[in-house]
Amino acid sequence: MKQFGIRIADSDPRIDTPVASSAAADTIDVSRLLGAARRQRRVMMISCAMSLCLGLAYLATTPKTFVAGSTVLLAGKVNRTIEEVSALDNSASENALESAQEVIRSQPVALAVTDMLNLTENDSFLSPPVPLLTVVVENAKEIVRAPMRLITPAPPSGAAGPPPTPEQVAERKRQLVAAALSGRIGVSRVGRSSVFEIYYASHDPALAAAISNAYAEAYVSDLLNANYDATERTTQWLRERLEELQAQAREAAVEAEIFRSENGLVSTRGALITEENVSKLNSDLAVSMTEAARAQALMSTYQTILDSGPEAFLSERSSGFSLQGNERLIEMQDQLSALSARLDRIERDFGVDHPQAVRLREQVAAQTNVLFGEVRRLHEEARGSFNVASAQVQALRESLGLAVDVNSEAGRKQVQLKSLEQRAETLQTLYQTFLTRFQEIDQQKSFPISNVRILAHADVPMDPIGPSTMRVLAVMLVLGGMVGAGIGVLREWRDRFLRTGEDVQNDVGQRFLGYLPHFDAANGAPQLSRQARSAPLKLSEPVPGIPVVRKPIHALQHPRSHYAETLRNIRFSSEVSLAGKSQIVLGITSIRPGEGKSSVALNLAAVMAASGNSVLLIDTDPRNPGLSRRLGLTRGIGLVEAALGRADWTKALRVIGDSGVHLLPCVTPGMMTHSSEMLGSKGMRQLLAAARARYSHVILDLAPLGPVVDARVVVPMVDQIVMVAEWGKTPKTLLRETLMNEPALMEKTLGVVLNKVDMESLRDYVPETGGEHYYEEYGDYFSGRSGTS
Numbered sequence: 122m123k124q125f126g127i128r129i130a131d132s133d134p135r136i137d138t139p140v141a142s143s144a145a146a147d148t149i150d151v152s153r154l155l156g157a158a159r160r161q162r163r164v165m166m167i168s169c170a171m172s173l174c175l176g177l178a179y180l181a182t183t184p185k186t187f188v189a190g191s192t193v194l195l196a197g198k199v200n201r202t203i204e205e206v207s208a209l210d211n212s213a214s215e216n217a218l219e220s221a222q223e224v225i226r227s228q229p230v231a232l233a234v235t236d237m238l239n240l241t242e243n244d245s246f247l248s249p250p251v252p253l254l255t256v257v258v259e260n261a262k263e264i265v266r267a268p269m270r271l272i273t274p275a276p277p278s279g280a281a282g283p284p285p286t287p288e289q290v291a292e293r294k295r296q297l298v299a300a301a302l303s304g305r306i307g308v309s310r311v312g313r314s315s316v317f318e319i320y321y322a323s324h325d326p327a328l329a330a331a332i333s334n335a336y337a338e339a340y341v342s343d344l345l346n347a348n349y350d351a352t353e354r355t356t357q358w359l360r361e362r363l364e365e366l367q368a369q370a371r372e373a374a375v376e377a378e379i380f381r382s383e384n385g386l387v388s389t390r391g392a393l394i395t396e397e398n399v400s401k402l403n404s405d406l407a408v409s410m411t412e413a414a415r416a417q418a419l420m421s422t423y424q425t426i427l428d429s430g431p432e433a434f435l436s437e438r439s440s441g442f443s444l445q446g447n448e449r450l451i452e453m454q455d456q457l458s459a460l461s462a463r464l465d466r467i468e469r470d471f472g473v474d475h476p477q478a479v480r481l482r483e484q485v486a487a488q489t490n491v492l493f494g495e496v497r498r499l500h501e502e503a504r505g506s507f508n509v510a511s512a513q514v515q516a517l518r519e520s521l522g523l524a525v526d527v528n529s530e531a532g533r534k535q536v537q538l539k540s541l542e543q544r545a546e547t548l549q550t551l552y553q554t555f556l557t558r559f560q561e562i563d564q565q566k567s568f569p570i571s572n573v574r575i576l577a578h579a580d581v582p583m584d585p586i587g588p589s590t591m592r593v594l595a596v597m598l599v600l601g602g603m604v605g606a607g608i609g610v611l612r613e614w615r616d617r618f619l620r621t622g623e624d625v626q627n628d629v630g631q632r633f634l635g636y637l638p639h640f641d642a643a644n645g646a647p648q649l650s651r652q653a654r655s656a657p658l659k660l661s662e663p664v665p666g667i668p669v670v671r672k673p674i675h676a677l678q679h680p681r682s683h684y685a686e687t688l689r690n691i692r693f694s695s696e697v698s699l700a701g702k703s704q705i706v707l708g709i710t711s712i713r714p715g716e717g718k719s720s721v722a723l724n725l726a727a728v729m730a731a732s733g734n735s736v737l738l739i740d741t742d743p744r745n746p747g748l749s750r751r752l753g754l755t756r757g758i759g760l761v762e763a764a765l766g767r768a769d770w771t772k773a774l775r776v777i778g779d780s781g782v783h784l785l786p787c788v789t790p791g792m793m794t795h796s797s798e799m800l801g802s803k804g805m806r807q808l809l810a811a812a813r814a815r816y817s818h819v820i821l822d823l824a825p826l827g828p829v830v831d832a833r834v835v836v837p838m839v840d841q842i843v844m845v846a847e848w849g850k851t852p853k854t855l856l857r858e859t860l861m862n863e864p865a866l867m868e869k870t871l872g873v874v875l876n877k878v879d880m881e882s883l884r885d886y887v888p889e890t891g892g893e894h895y896y897e898e899y900g901d902y903f904s905g906r907s908g909t910s
Contacts, residue, residue, distance in 0.1 A: 160885040161609030165602060172601025176594045182253030185585035189330035190320030191337040192311065192576040195221050218315060220471035221573075222308045225319060225340050231299035231306075233339040238331055240298050241291070245325045247298070306336060316576060326582045333579035341573050347469050351462075352562060359559040366552040373545035380538050406517040407536050413510030414540040416503050418547060423500035431493045450495060457488045619846045619853055620886045625873045628853040631860065632872030634694060634843065635687035637721065639877040640675055667776045667783070670752050674780055676724040677731065687874065688721075688728040695841055695871055704813045707871075708741075708839040710823035710832045712856050716847040717876040719748040722822040723777075725843075729818050730781040737816040738777075740787040741835060742824040743796035749786040752777070759788040764805040770812075783816070796824075801834040809838050826859055826866075833863065841871040848878040 158165075195218060224230065240246045285293070307320045319336045323329040464481040471478065619625060622633035676685040699705055709722040719740075726738040740748040743761060754775065763770030763785070775784045799805065812819045821839060824831035836842065846856060860867045 156885055156887070157609065157613050160882075161605070161612060164609050164612065165605030168605030168608065169598055169601035172597040172604070173594060176597030179252070179254055179597075180588055180590055180593055183588050184250040184252065184324040186322050186324060186587045187326035187329050187582040187584075188320055188322045188586050189326065189333045189579040189582050190307075190318045191333045191579040192316055192318050193337050193340060193573055194576050195315045195317065195573050216471075216475070216477055218310065218317075220475065222310070222317065224343070224470060225308045225317070225336065226303055226306060228299055228303060230336065230339045230343055231303040232295065233343065234332060234335045235295055235299045235302060237335045237339060240302065241294050243328070245323075245328050246302075249324055302332070306332070320579075322586070330579040330581045337575045337578070341575065344470075344573055351465055351469065355562050356559065359555060359562065363552065363555050363559055366548060366555055370545060370548035370552050373541065373548050377538060377541035377545050380534070380541055402517060402520060403536070406514060407539050409510050409513035409517055410536045410540050411543050413507055413514055414543055415547070416507035416510050418544060420500060420503035420507050423496050423503055426496050427493075427500060431489045450492075450499065453488070453492045453495060457485065457492055460485045460488055616849075617852055617854065618849050619851045619856065619873070619875060620849055620883070622875075623887075624853060625846075625875070629857045629860070629873060631844065631870060632694075634691050634872040634874040636683070636848070636878040636880070636883065637687050637717075637874060637876045638683050638880050639848075640684065667774055670754065670775045670777050670784065672752050672777055674724055674727045674777070675720075677727050677780055680731070683880070684724070685728060688725050689732075691725060691843060691871075691874060692729050692732065695843075698871060699840060702840065704817055704819070705841070706809060706813055706819045706821065706839045708821045708823045708832070708835060708842045708869075709845060710842060711825050711845040711847075712851055712859055713827060713847070714745070714825045716825075716845050716851060718825070718845040719751060719822050721843070721845050721874065721876060722820055723748065723751075723782075726782045726818075726820045727777070727780045729820070734818050735783075735816045736781070736818045736820065737774075737783045737785065737812050738820045739785040739812070739822065741800060741821045742831065743787055743789055743799060744824060744829065744831065746787040746789060748822045749788060752784070752786070754784075754786040754788060757786075757788055759786040760808075761787060761789060761799060763808055764799050764802055766804050770808050785812075797830045797834050800831055805835075806838060826863075833866065836863075836866050836869060839869065842866060842869045843871050844873040845876050846873050848875045848883075850877075 235241065305321065307318075307322070309318050309320070310316070311318055319333055319340075321329045321332040321336070323332070460481060464478060464485055467475060467478045467481060619629070622636075625631055625633040676682075676688055679685060695705060695707060707725075709718050709725065711718040722738060726736045730736040738748075739760060740746050741760065742748070749755070749759065752775075758768045758773045760770075760773070762768040763773055770785060773785055775786060776782070777784055809819065821835060823835055823842075826832050844856070844860075856873070860870060
């Protein structure tokens, strides 16, 4: 038979130890999860409400943020005519695009924007409103750092220097503002294109638009200035080289003219020797000397380059070495100039540590070494040519000396004059070449050329981007739910107490005897028996000769309540398990004090007496006779005197009102230290034997099991033990381990009854398929007002 308020196990837990189902371990019981959510709904609702309040406080104390952005295009096409005189590389590689973003965020651009908008005097930029959350976080940091500062020794103070000048203070402020601005500016690439968006967020929409536009303008100006500086350095070097070449050409021409006038040389041929011989010798000698002079000039030029070392080719003056009439040397010099120009541009735009700059620097070094080797080779060739030409000149001079007479001296001087004229002509040609190159490069300074242009200027934003009310509230709601769920999970994990009959059967391994709803002892009102109130039962007339104790009993005042029905089921379970026995000694105990065992013993005794049984209720807790004190029995003889043989136990009996329950109280004047010896004495066993012979049911209100042994001493003398566990307060593990460590106690345990149950909260701990979920519907049934059966 299975009835409301009680579950009788199909097998004895003392024989079959409950084993968790393997299938249950492999599956998730959704109903249990929903039950846990119902139990923790208040925690989750409170957490969500607090999070929403925090979100509203954040929205109320956080200033609005406006974002404005401008767009610029990198590597944009320029006019074809400009491209012809410009050395700009309009291609935009991935490295160049990444480097462009760093240039935009660089300090020079930030300083230019700072000066352009005079941000050092802009209160809107310098003193923006601070959100309350930031203030709280900063104050919390200061509180945490305060103890650290107290225990950390202060650094030694150095010698105080001179106070900074106003100019130094202003420059320092300018640097700090630029650094702050550089950290706040945002740069993002639009898709895979060469377009960048420069955006700035501020509480002031006009300031956000102004800074974004100023950054775009400053970036374009920075590139123009960089190109102008590179061109200016090149033209300066060419100008210095032109001045040197012009001076050398002028000196060579003047020297030739002075030599001509000093020696009286004319442009026509002399007639001192035969015309054919002298003419041929002079012609050959002039050619040889010219070749020797040219070879000497080349050798001198190459020697100058070699003396300067390979580093000379890395300077911008190296372009002057290309005018030697050697096509290979010219080509190599052009390649080196192109590599140097690319290296200068990369270092200027992206820095000396950029990977592409490193590779170009290696290529420039390699090309410089190759060019230097080629110059060395040409120098050796020029030396050989000079030696050959010198030998030819010497031979011609000797031949001419044999062929001519005194007039041969004039012919030699005329040859020298030719050499001087040839040198002057060479220097003039070199000067004209450098002048042409200088004019081409100088033209680039006249064109403000840049491969970046502004696509769109930023407009003053009208709508803020944050904080978004819906987004903040949604995030806070989610966070609140997560925090509430976490707290709920922690509460569920910490909830290791008995709450349902399933806990008793599966976790403790005992028979479940039912739920005893919590009721207020002051007014006797049960928690779930509002519909079951009826007139209390009048059981019997007072017994003559036995003092009467007037104390209302809840089960008798509310005989049609859940509470009384559970006690009837305990009585029924005891009688069924002890079928054939006419006298029963039943012990009532608990694991912890204060779980309500005395109330259960009193009400169970009253229910048994109401069914026509003769019942004796004995208070067997000498250490703390709570039942006797509850009934107001603090004087007179009782269990202690009867067990020690000092008085007849029948003389100490009391009758509780008209319930028919006889009571043997336990009256102790003070703390009793040898209670276990008294309860295990021969007199106690004789007393229980006499009570068993006289009453059909003897109920013992035992001491808690806990650390005292009083209840364990009485266990061999009883037929059954009813364990009282407080709902939501008795730990499962404590009860299970206590019973497992006491085989005799486990063998005689009838089952466990859950006391002080919150019936409304119980529905949250049981599945909807369980009978406990529908206990509320039994109220009218118990009261007899149910319209259907």
